Structure formats: C-alpha cells, structure tokens
Amino acid sequence: MALLEVKGLRAKVGDKEILKGVDLTVNVGEVHAIMGPNGSGKSTLANVLAGRLNYEVIGGKVLYEGKDLLAMKPELRAREGLFLAFQYPVEIPGVGNAYFLKSALNSIRRHRGQDELDAMDFMNIVTDKMKLLGLDESFLGRSLNDGFSGGEKKRNEIFQMAVLEPRLAVLDETDSGLDIDALRIVANGVNTMRAKDRAIVVVTHYQRILNYITPDFVHVLVNGRIAKSGGRELALELEKRGYGWVEEEASRAPAVS
Amino acid sequence: MTDVADPREPYLADFARVEREFHGDDPAWLRETRRKALATFRELGFPTQKHEMWKYTNVAPITRTKFTPAVTIPGNGLPAEKLEPVVFGKFEGSELVFVNGRFSRALSSVRGVADGVRLGSLAEALRERPSEVQPYLAKTARYDANAFTALNTAFLQDGAFIHVPLGRIVEEPVHLLFVSTSRQEPAVAYPRNLFVLEEGAQLTVTESYAGLDAGVYFTNTVTEAAVKGGAVLDHYKLQRESERAFHVATLEIEQGRGTNVSDGSFCLGGGLVRNDVNQRFTAEGGEIAMNGLYSVTGLQHVDNHTRIDHLTPHCTSRELYKGILDGRARGVFYGNIIVHPGAQKTNATQTNKNLLLSKEALVDSIPGLQIYANDVKCKHGTTTGQIDEDSVFYLRSRGIDAETARAILTYAFAREVVDLVRVPAMRATLGVLLLSRLPNSEAVREAL
Numbered sequence: 001m002a003l004l005e006v007k008g009l010r011a012k013v014g015d016k017e018i019l020k021g022v023d024l025t026v027n028v029g030e031v032h033a034i035m036g037p038n039g040s041g042k043s044t045l046a047n048v049l050a051g052r053l054n055y056e057v058i059g060g061k062v063l064y065e066g067k068d069l070l071a072m073k074p075e076l077r078a079r080e081g082l083f084l085a086f087q088y089p090v091e092i093p094g095v096g097n098a099y100f101l102k103s104a105l106n107s108i109r110r111h112r113g114q115d116e117l118d119a120m121d122f123m124n125i126v127t128d129k130m131k132l133l134g135l136d137e138s139f140l141g142r143s144l145n146d147g148f149s150g151g152e153k154k155r156n157e158i159f160q161m162a163v164l165e166p167r168l169a170v171l172d173e174t175d176s177g178l179d180i181d182a183l184r185i186v187a188n189g190v191n192t193m194r195a196k197d198r199a200i201v202v203v204t205h206y207q208r209i210l211n212y213i214t215p216d217f218v219h220v221l222v223n224g225r226i227a228k229s230g231g232r233e234l235a236l237e238l239e240k241r242g243y244g245w246v247e248e249e250a251s252r253a254p255a256v257s
Numbered sequence: 258m259t260d261v262a263d264p265r266e267p268y269l270a271d272f273a274r275v276e277r278e279f280h281g282d283d284p285a286w287l288r289e290t291r292r293k294a295l296a297t298f299r300e301l302g303f304p305t306q307k308h309e310m311w312k313y314t315n316v317a318p319i320t321r322t323k324f325t326p327a328v329t330i331p332g333n334g335l336p337a338e339k340l341e342p343v344v345f346g347k348f349e350g351s352e353l354v355f356v357n358g359r360f361s362r363a364l365s366s367v368r369g370v371a372d373g374v375r376l377g378s379l380a381e382a383l384r385e386r387p388s389e390v391q392p393y394l395a396k397t398a399r400y401d402a403n404a405f406t407a408l409n410t411a412f413l414q415d416g417a418f419i420h421v422p423l424g425r426i427v428e429e430p431v432h433l434l435f436v437s438t439s440r441q442e443p444a445v446a447y448p449r450n451l452f453v454l455e456e457g458a459q460l461t462v463t464e465s466y467a468g469l470d471a472g473v474y475f476t477n478t479v480t481e482a483a484v485k486g487g488a489v490l491d492h493y494k495l496q497r498e499s500e501r502a503f504h505v506a507t508l509e510i511e512q513g514r515g516t517n518v519s520d521g522s523f524c525l526g527g528g529l530v531r532n533d534v535n536q537r538f539t540a541e542g543g544e545i546a547m548n549g550l551y552s553v554t555g556l557q558h559v560d561n562h563t564r565i566d567h568l569t570p571h572c573t574s575r576e577l578y579k580g581i582l583d584g585r586a587r588g589v590f591y592g593n594i595i596v597h598p599g600a601q602k603t604n605a606t607q608t609n610k611n612l613l614l615s616k617e618a619l620v621d622s623i624p625g626l627q628i629y630a631n632d633v634k635c636k637h638g639t640t641t642g643q644i645d646e647d648s649v650f651y652l653r654s655r656g657i658d659a660e661t662a663r664a665i666l667t668y669a670f671a672r673e674v675v676d677l678v679r680v681p682a683m684r685a686t687l688g689v690l691l692l693s694r695l696p697n698s699e700a701v702r703e704a705l
Contacts, residue, residue, distance in 0.1 A: 094669025104655035
C-alpha cells in the first residue's frame with residue numbers, strides 16, 4: 001500500500017479552481033519533488049494535504065496509509081504523521097517556541113499510545129536537533145516565529161519536523177528566500193530525516209535545493225495537473241530550459257487521468 | 258407618570274447619619290473636606306450617558322439600587338480561611354486586609370518594613386497622626402469633576418496609608434486586599450488609599466478587590482499616589498469582584514521630577530465596572546508604563562478610562578490596554594494623552610487591542626492624543642478582532658486540537674500584559690486566574 005495516493009484531486013480557492021485533477025503516488029522511503037511555475041497549484045496541493053480550511057476540495061480523493069485523508073481534521077492528520085513545513089510560517093507572540101513544540105509532540109505521542117515526555121526528556125530530544133539546524137539555546141525561549149528572520153522561520157519548520165518525526169513531510173517552498181548557507185543547513189536537516197519508513201515531498205519553484213536534496217522523482221505541476229514526471233534529470237532540464245516547454249506540451253496534450 | 262426619585266437623596270441622607278454617628282471625633286479639616294466633597298457630589302449629580310466621559314456606560318443600575326453604607330453595618334470579623342481563595346500564594350511582604358471597607362488587624366500582617374515607613378490603616382493614621390495625612394489627603398485625587406470620586410471623598414474613612422520617607426526603599430511588595438461579603442441588604446464601601454513617596458523612595462504595592470460570594474454590593478474606591486522626585490512606584494490592581502457587584506475605581510497619580518511609575522490594572526470580575534486612571538507629569542524626566550487587561554464574559558460591562566497629562570518636557574508614557582471579551586460582555590477603552598504647551602521632547606505611545614471571542618461581545622475603543630507642543634514623538638493605535646485563523650491552523654497542523662489552539666492563542670494575547678507585572682506572586686495568580694477561564698487549561702499551561 002502506498003503511503004499517499006492522490007487521485008484526480010480537484011480543489012478551489014474562492015471561485016477559482018486551482019487543482020484540476022492531480023494524481024500522485026508516494027511510497028515510504030521516497031523523496032519527491034513537485035515543481036512548477038507560479039500559480040500552477042503547488043502550494044494549494046500542499047495546503048489541501050494539510051487540511052487548510054479556505055481550500056475547498058471539489059473532486060477526487062486522497063488516501064493516506066489507505067485512510068481517507070480529506071475526512072480527517074488537520075490535527076488528526078498531524079497526529080497520524082503528516083507534517084507541512086509552511087511557506088509562510090505564522091508569527092505567534094506569547095506562545096513559547098519550546099513549550100509549543102512539547103505540547104505538539106505530546107499530543108502526537110498520546111495519539112500513538114506513547115508516554116508523554118517530561119521537560120527533561122524533551123530537552124534531551126531537542127538539544128541535538130537544534131544543533132543540527134544551527135539554532136542556539138535562546139531560540140527555545142523566544143515566542144513562536146515572532147520577529148524571526150525568514151531563514152530562522154524556515155529552519156524552525158525543519159526543526160519542528162525533526163522533533164515531530166512525521167511519516168510524510170511536505171515542504172512548501174522551504175528553500176525560497178534562503179541564502180546559500182541557510183539552504184545548506186535546511187537541506188542537511190531534510191537529508192538527515194530521509195528514512196526507509198518516511199517519505200518527503202519537496203515543493204519548490206527552483207531546482208536549486210535539489211542540488212542538496214536528491215529526489216527520487218520529479219513532477220511538474222502545470223495549470224493544476226501533473227504534466228510531466230521523471231527522475232532527477234527532469235529537474236536539471238527544467239533549470240536549463242525553464243517551464244515554457246512543459247507548459248506548451250501540456251497545452252497540446254492535456255494529461256489524461 | 259410616576260415621580261422619579263432623586264438618586265442623590267439616599268446618599269445625602271446617609272451622609273448625615275454617618276457623619277453624626279462615625280465622624281464626630283475626626284479633625285475639623287477632615288470633616289470640612291468631606292462636606293465640600295458632598296456639596297460637589299450634590300452639584301454634579303450622577304453622570305448620565307449625555308456626559309462625554311460616560312457615553313458608553315450607564316450607571317442607572319447603580320443609582321437604582323439602594324446601598325447601605327458598609328460602615329453602618331456592624332461586624333467585620335472573618336475567619337482567616339475564608340480569605341484563602343483570594344490571597345496570593347507565598348510572599349515575604351506585608352499584607353493589609355480590609356473587610357467591607359474596614360481594616361482588619363487580625364487578618365493583616367506587617368513585616369520587614371524599614372524604619373520611618375508608615376504602612377497601615379488610613380483610619381488609624383487619621384486618628385493617631387492626622388498631621389501626617391493632612392498635607393496629602395484629597396490633594397492628588399481631585400473630586401471636582403467626578404461624582405464618584407466626590408462621593409468617595411465625602412464618605413472616606415478607611416483604606417491603606419503608605420508613606421515612604423526620603424530615600425527609603427520598601428523591599429518587598431505590599432499587598433492590599435479588599436474583600437466584600439454578602440449582607441442582607443446591598444452595601445457600599447468606600448476604600449480610600451493614599452500613597453506618598455518622598456524623594457528617592459521606592460514602593461511596590463498591589464491592590465486586590467474580591468467578592469467572597471456572589472452578592473450584590475458596590476465598591477467605590479479611590480487611590481491617590483503622590484510620587485516625588487526620583488521616586489519609583491510599581492502599582493498593580495487586580496479586580497475580581499462578584500459578577501453581580503458594582504465597582505467604580507479611580508486612581509490618581511502625580512509624578513515629580515525623574516520619577517518612574519509602572520501601573521498594571523487587571524479587571525476580571527464585577528458586573529458593572531468603571532476604572533479611571535489619571536496621571537500627571539508635573540516635572541521633567543518622568544516615566545510611566547500604564548498597562549491594563551480586562552477579560553470579561555456573560556453580561557459583564559467594563560469601562561476603562563485613562564488620562565495622561567504631559568505638563569512638562571522630557572517625559573515618557575507607554576500605555577498598553579488589552580481586552581478579551583466573551584459572551585455578551587461589553588468593553589470600553591477611552592484613552593486620552595494630552596501633551597500640553599511646552600511639554601517638548603514628550604515620548605508617548607498608546608495602544609489598545611481587543612480580542613472578541615463571541616459574536617455578541619462588543620467593545621468601544623476611543624484612543625486619543627491631543628498635542629499642543631511641536632517637538633514630540635507620539636503615536637496611538639487600536640485594533641479589535643477575532644482570533645487569527647491562520648494561527649489556529651498553524652497550531653492544529655502540529656497536532657494541537659482546535660479548542661486548545663484557541664485557548665492557547667487567547668492566553669498568549671493576555672500574556673503580554675501579565676508578563677509586565679514585576680511581582681511574582683501576583684503574576685502567578687494572574688496566570689492561574691486567566692488559565693482557569695479557558696478550556697483545556699492543562700494543555701494550555703503546557704504550551705506556555
């Protein structure tokens with residue numbers, strides 16, 4: 001059974017249909033890259049998977065470990081092992097970074113029937129992961145993303161992912177706005193998370209991050225459908241030739257579902 | 258048409274009785290002050306909503322109720338364990354307890370106070386050392402424009418009197434606790450507090466108002482603080498009266514040269530509540546942080562009026578008031594900062610933020626800034642809104658359920674003001690009180 005099976009997924013935001021029949025299968029142990037031009041539906045796909053409310057699903061289905069993902073509340077998806085690294089992480093003043101994460105981790109552990117962690121156990125877990133993401137101690141005491149630089153916010157997303165240890169991680173343009181040092185740190189964090197029992201979906205506009213995270217599969221999303229799929233070499237070709245040729249191909253021969 | 262009784266009448270009659278029975282031995286100047294205040298009250302009458310300062314608050318529920326002066330009702334004995342729900346946890350400092358407006362020696366404790374510091378009951382000070390009180394009483398708190406302050410002054414008898422002499426520091430926070438108990442008939446108490454900080458003195462003081470049961474009563478309280486050159490005052494007020502109680506409070510602060518005052522007002526209880534905080538800079542270099550949090554629900558109505566007068570140059574005021582309104586509660590924030598001619602280099606900010614948790618809750622926010630000087634840095638702003646849904650989704654996407662996410666965000670909103678409290682015992686109590694009003698408080702506690 002595939003970890004994630006997206007079949008003919010259609011979704012709209014407001015009156016505008018963004019996803020027009022997406023098909024995607026992701027198995028554990030795999031890393032997929034979803035690329036595409038602006039407005040092709042990349043972020044919509046990521047957000048629909050996470051359960052964001054202002055996205056309305058109007059067709060198709062999504063199975064996660066064989067279960068109907070779209071019927072689950074966002075918190076249940078998270079507890080079942082789905083993680084979305086936000087393109088624009090929300091700043092929440094007054095909520096401590098560390099305590100929030102401990103609370104999240106314990107809600108997931110409860111769901112899995114595991115014991116809750118106390119402050120000491122939690123600190124042991126986070127200390128290593130912070131080092132991995134180059135975050136210093138003061139980070140834990142700060143408010144969630146409050147006043148963080150763009151790079152800090154993205155590193156915080158990957159840090160959260162490292163602590164929550166999801167089965168399926170969807171990274172929504174985690175690379176955008178990062179300088180090369182931050183990009184390396186983030187990519188290194190993601191690579192450390194690669195595992196036989198986990199899948200990672202990297203949503204990105206640029207292939208730059210794929211120099212550091214080597215995907216098993218690359219998909220090109222054009223106008224709400226996956227227009228082309230291939231291996232690592234497809235990303236390189238896109239870098240050389242841009243998205244124009246895929247868009248052209250797609251308009252000539254619409255993908256059949 | 259029936260005759261509408263004059264709402265002033267019962268108060269005038271009560272004054273005559275109280276003066277006859279309780280004020281006979283008081284010094285002449287004090288009796289004179291009270292009479293003048295009563296005359297002012299008679300002249301002003303109770304405010305109506307036609308009055309600009311009372312536009313959003315109807316005091317008819319107060320004027321319609323017949324309150325007996327608490328001082329005329331015998332007995333203020335109370336077993337100490339009755340206080341347990343409303344006292345702060347562990348602390349080292351002094352605590353003065355007032356039951357229905359009267360000082361209770363048995364319930365109070367005075368500890369670790371430096372030589373020369375006066376700390377105790379105003380009634381006792383007026384009886385034993387009136388000359389120490391006379392120069393300050395009713396000098397900072399003006400009663401010429403506010404009928405409730407005038408009434409409080411007419412009936413003033415007890416409260417806390419703290420005098421910190423030149424350069425003295427009161428190390429531990431002083432806690433004042435005003436508790437009300439239900440009587441057979443609704444009662445009104447007029448606590449009156451007077452804090453005098455001589456030059457270079459330092460004092461931290463908290464005022465708590467609490468109802469021990471769900472009764473109807475009226476607390477009309479006035480606190481005045483004279484803060485002289487270089488003195489530092491930290492003042493906090495926690496109001497958790499019965500939700501059927503009326504609470505009208507005025508705090509008047511006057512700041513001298515280079516003074517530093519921090520004020521925090523936390524308003525959680527009461528049915529109909531009006532808080533006035535008025536502050537004046539009368540010399541250069543003063544600083545005030547004026548903060549407040551009101552969290553109300555049900556049918557509670559809470560009105561916060563603040564005024565800061567920058568009369569002199571080089572003073573700084575930072576004001577932050579936040580409101581959380583649930584149920585059908587109604588809130589008012591009215592802020593007025595006046596930068597007078599010549600008050601150059603004034604730095605003033607005023608912020609009011611409101612969080613509405615229900616569709617029926619309502620808030621009127623009227624920030625205000627009047628500037629009559631040209632070299633100043635001032636800004637004000639107000640926001641009113643609901644919980645940010647993007648933030649809720651962010652927390653949910655990490656496994657936290659929707660209800661807990663909302664509770665976390667509500668507490669986080671309040672926390673900014675709570676964190677400004679520099680008295681640990683009070684901060685802890687506030688945390689517990691605010692959390693106890695939220696669903697899933699255990700989960701919220703873990704997340705903060």
